[in-house]
Amino acid sequence: MSTPRQIPNVVTIAGIDPSGGAGIYADLKAFSAHGAYGCGVVAALTAQNTQAVTGVHTPPIDFLRLQIDTLFSDVRIDAVKLGMLGTADIVFNVADRLAHYAAKFVVCDPVMVAKSGDHLLAKNAVAMVKEALLPQSFMITPNLPEAGVLLDQRAPESVKEMYRAAERLRELLPLSSERWVLLKGGHLPGGELMDLLFDGDRMVELPGQRIDTKNTHGTGCSLSAAIAALLPQAQGQFRPVEAAVRHAREWLLRAIAASGELEVGKGHGPVHHFHALWKR
Amino acid sequence: MSTPRQIPNVVTIAGIDPSGGAGIYADLKAFSAHGAYGCGVVAALTAQNTQAVTGVHTPPIDFLRLQIDTLFSDVRIDAVKLGMLGTADIVFNVADRLAHYAAKFVVCDPVMVAKSGDHLLAKNAVAMVKEALLPQSFMITPNLPEAGVLLDQRAPESVKEMYRAAERLRELLPLSSERWVLLKGGHLPGGELMDLLFDGDRMVELPGQRIDTKNTHGTGCSLSAAIAALLPQAQGQFRPVEAAVRHAREWLLRAIAASGELEVGKGHGPVHHFHALWKR
Numbered sequence: 001m002s003t004p005r006q007i008p009n010v011v012t013i014a015g016i017d018p019s020g021g022a023g024i025y026a027d028l029k030a031f032s033a034h035g036a037y038g039c040g041v042v043a044a045l046t047a048q049n050t051q052a053v054t055g056v057h058t059p060p061i062d063f064l065r066l067q068i069d070t071l072f073s074d075v076r077i078d079a080v081k082l083g084m085l086g087t088a089d090i091v092f093n094v095a096d097r098l099a100h101y102a103a104k105f106v107v108c109d110p111v112m113v114a115k116s117g118d119h120l121l122a123k124n125a126v127a128m129v130k131e132a133l134l135p136q137s138f139m140i141t142p143n144l145p146e147a148g149v150l151l152d153q154r155a156p157e158s159v160k161e162m163y164r165a166a167e168r169l170r171e172l173l174p175l176s177s178e179r180w181v182l183l184k185g186g187h188l189p190g191g192e193l194m195d196l197l198f199d200g201d202r203m204v205e206l207p208g209q210r211i212d213t214k215n216t217h218g219t220g221c222s223l224s225a226a227i228a229a230l231l232p233q234a235q236g237q238f239r240p241v242e243a244a245v246r247h248a249r250e251w252l253l254r255a256i257a258a259s260g261e262l263e264v265g266k267g268h269g270p271v272h273h274f275h276a277l278w279k280r
Numbered sequence: 281m282s283t284p285r286q287i288p289n290v291v292t293i294a295g296i297d298p299s300g301g302a303g304i305y306a307d308l309k310a311f312s313a314h315g316a317y318g319c320g321v322v323a324a325l326t327a328q329n330t331q332a333v334t335g336v337h338t339p340p341i342d343f344l345r346l347q348i349d350t351l352f353s354d355v356r357i358d359a360v361k362l363g364m365l366g367t368a369d370i371v372f373n374v375a376d377r378l379a380h381y382a383a384k385f386v387v388c389d390p391v392m393v394a395k396s397g398d399h400l401l402a403k404n405a406v407a408m409v410k411e412a413l414l415p416q417s418f419m420i421t422p423n424l425p426e427a428g429v430l431l432d433q434r435a436p437e438s439v440k441e442m443y444r445a446a447e448r449l450r451e452l453l454p455l456s457s458e459r460w461v462l463l464k465g466g467h468l469p470g471g472e473l474m475d476l477l478f479d480g481d482r483m484v485e486l487p488g489q490r491i492d493t494k495n496t497h498g499t500g501c502s503l504s505a506a507i508a509a510l511l512p513q514a515q516g517q518f519r520p521v522e523a524a525v526r527h528a529r530e531w532l533l534r535a536i537a538a539s540g541e542l543e544v545g546k547g548h549g550p551v552h553h554f555h556a557l558w559k560r
Contacts, residue, residue: 006543007541007542007543009543009544011298016296016320016322018291018319018320018321018322018347018350018351019319019350019351019354019355020308020317020318020319020320025308025318025319025320028300028305028308028309029308029312029318032309032312032553032554035554035558037300037542037544037550038300038305038309039298039299039300039305040296040298040300040305041298042296042298042322042325045322045339045343045347047343047346047347047349047350047351048350049350049351049353049354049355050354050355051354052350054346054350055343055346055347055350057339057340057343059325059337059339060337063325063327063335063337066327066334066335067298067325067327067335069327070298070299070327070328070329070332070334070335071298071299071327071329073329074299074329074330074331074545074546074547075299075329075330075544075545076543076544261287262287262317263286263287263289263356264289264317264355264356265354265355266354267354270317273312274312274315274557277554277557278315
């Protein structure tokens with residue numbers, strides 16, 4: 001990527017994973033690995049490690065709004081990444097504040113279930129995501145199960161079904177302005193791996209490479225955070241959104257491949273966000 | 281610093297500053313800038329920007345303990361940095377858990393007042409810091425006002441008074457094992473700048489260099505976090521603790537000097553944690 005002079009300020013609004021592999025901390029590491037200054041608004045706290053979520057604590061809604069208002073009233077925010085938002089009330093209030101500040105480059109990762117299998121989004125919140133949050137989103141980055149929930153259908157099981165799902169997901173976003181769907185095919189049955197990037201006009205196939213590792217904690221968080229960090233920096237390039245997504249995917253692949261350099265926990269370990277920056 | 285092969289896992293137990301300049305996020309950035317994998321246990325949330333703290337939310341004590349137990353039971357922790365702990369109850373429970381897990385390289389930054397002037401530690405918590413937390417601390421890193429509070433005297437106003445304060449602070453730590461005081465002289469009147477590093481035996485004078493900037497938000501957090509990240513990696517070197525402290529101070533000086541590259545808020549901006557890693 002080219003590096004313009006202004007360092008982007010990027011905020012994640014999501015949950016906290018104290019073990020640092022997912023959620024806000026993973027997002028901050030991904031921002032930092034891509035030359036962006038990181039902020040973070042806390043929608044929920046978890047007690048969590050690489051094996052399980054053992055507890056959740058949700059701060060009051062008024063305090064969530066206060067965090068956002070205090071931040072946006074002082075700091076120029078160039079992109080927003082949305083992760084675990086937990087409840088319909090949180091979703092509504094985040095969407096309300098993003099609309100108020102006319103937030104740019106909102107990348108919505110519709111987190112619903114943790115790698116450990118624990119549910120992270122109340123079931124009645126899905127309608128609010130579609131009604132209030134998607135209109136504020138520049139890009140959504142669902143995986144196949146999340147796409148199924150958003151579309152109220154079973155998860156796509158082939159690239160052909162992914163095409164149709166990406167088209168239908170794009171219809172959930174405002175039709176009259178530039179909006180993007182990144183549909184992640186990591187859950188495809190069989191060996192195939194394919195993501196689709198779609199703006200309503202041109203479908204970009206992004207074939208992937210499977211890496212044999214259990215260290216996949218926070219891969220979804222990290223990818224969408226990297227994209228949010230890169231979107232402001234990619235402006236002016238040819239096909240800037242596609243460039244940002246391709247760059248972020250290549251980085252994540254290397255971060256997963258390097259995850260064995262870390263020794264963090266006994267379950268699904270984190271990816272190595274700083275594989276390219278640390279000299280060892 | 282030499283770079284042994286094992287990447288240390290370092291946890292900060294502190295407060296959150298959503299604007300990313302201080303607290304847990306600054307600590308994670310400092311860990312990441314020094315080759316350490318970062319975790320973070322949330323003792324308190326603030327709504328905050330570069331100008332003011334507008335609100336504080338404290339999760340239940342049981343949830344604090346759950347975060348710590350969930351993390352330490354799964355992840356090997358090589359060093360601990362302690363920041364804003366807020367209340368006597370929090371201080372007691374953090375100390376209790378650190379003792380339970382026999383935590384190594386605990387660097388205690390006795391945060392009491394934000395750069396904005398807001399109080400971050402209840403006044404009745406100071407006795408608990410001395411009674412429960414200092415016995416678990418490998419190093420404490422007070423500035424001069426904090427040293428005054430810990431010693432129940434006025435803040436030192438000269439290097440000579442700092443010598444005596446460092447000696448008295450060392451007496452608050454266990455006498456029969458290796459423990460360190462880093463007394464930070466940034467608040468000395470006049471142009472002089474001097475930190476003192478003392479283990480009860482040898483007093484090391486660390487003269488400083490003042491940089492004309494208002495971007496000093498989170499300098500204390502960042503320094504103690506960098507030290508915590510470096511302590512495990514410095515083992516085996518000549519005078520490892522002194523080496524870690526000198527390295528962290530030089531890094532912070534350059535991070536302050538580079539802070540103008542960031543454009544974060546209208547008040548006391550953050551330092552540039554990644555000045556050495558980002559190619560621009």
